[in-house]
Amino acid sequence: MANYIRFDWAMKRMLRNKANFGVLEGLLTTLLREKITIRHMLESESNQEEEYDKYNRVDMLAENSKGDLILVEVQNNNEFAYFQRMLFGTSKLITEYISRGEGYDKIRKVYSVNIVYFSLGHGTDYVYHGTTEFRGIHDNDILQLSPFQMEKFKETEVCKLFPEYYVLKVNDFNRLAKTPLDEWIYYLNTGNIPDESNAPGLEEARQRLLLDRMTKDELAAYYRHLDNIVILRDNITTERAEGRAEGRAEGRAEGRVEGEAEGRNKEKKDIARKMKVLGIDTATIVGATGLSESDISAL
Structure with missing residues (x-):
């Protein structure tokens, strides 16, 4: 492709x-x-x-x-x-x-x-x-x-x-x-x-x-753009906070702790999916999200 x-x-x-x-x-x-x-x-x-x-x-x-x-x-x-x-x-x-x-x-x-x-x-x-x-x-x-x-x-x-x-x-x-x-x-x-x-x-x-079709300079600028748009540390922190909040809310509503874990896991996968789109290597994604390589490859 x-x-x-x-x-x-x-x-x-x-x-x-x-x-x-x-x-x-x-x-x-x-x-x-x-x-x-x-x-x-x-x-x-x-x-x-x-x-x-x-x-x-x-x-x-x-x-x-x-x-x-x-x-x-x-x-x-x-x-x-x-x-x-x-x-x-x-x-x-x-x-x-x-x-x-x-x-x-x-x-x-x-x-x-x-x-x-x-x-x-x-x-x-x-x-x-x-x-x-x-x-x-x-x-x-x-x-x-x-x-x-x-x-x-x-x-x-x-x-x-x-x-x-x-x-x-x-x-x-x-x-x-x-x-x-x-x-x-x-x-x-x-x-x-x-x-x-x-x-x-x-x-x-x-x-x-x-x-x-891009020139060498255009490609360099484009890859810098990819490095900067989504996977910034503050964005990851925001996503994690939202995932934890969602998990806690689901856990309280359903009366079980699994809701919080599910929310955190969903948030980690969302982050990993973004990082894969940007072409970031698997080892870096593992370090940022804590997911396993098999989980990341399945996204």
Whole structure:
């Protein structure tokens, strides 16, 4: 199997090039379930501010053929307030792309696509979709657009006027890829694209994101990136603390000590899986997690 560049690196260095738009268009088409054609990449005011202001950072901002704004962010490090960061990002984007004096009907649709390589929240799925709806507190009905609003906005649902959020919890994917979206998540998780994968955009990724297309200097920078993104000591400490807390909570709920051990073991395997993706040798993984070599090879 060929070796491919990780998606987070490609996002920062390669996918802004129009020649490579097909890769990102394929992911967005698969995720949003509609044909996405990127008109061009945009620069938000957020992206132009001070580098240290991480709350304003935009990884990639695109405009599709319908004029919708698509914000794509990749986050490697654990951030407990990431949900609020998503909200801040879309809110600021909306205000940036409406001119002073324009009516509210000119507010543009925003899609927020968040690819996270850490345990965000608590849930059993690995792809989540968030929309806004208004539900009656007495009749439990959903507030709908009027016929005039439908005609004016060319939409049939109120939720379509609000930002939509997608969260891809990449590290939680541990199954066979059976759908085009699964094939994409598998690539995001492992950096590998099996020969049988045919989801939109993956063929372009095969052609354009090969490691052997990189220069010596680019490879050196890329490997430094791999060394720094996930396996930092403070991240490992955070993961361990969360695993122990989860284990204690499960143990109290079930009235047995096994819950804590199970939580710790799950956390160790999550860390080991990340380290394997980064190409870190087994001996180092054993030292960092305490798992056996056989456990690590089985991941």
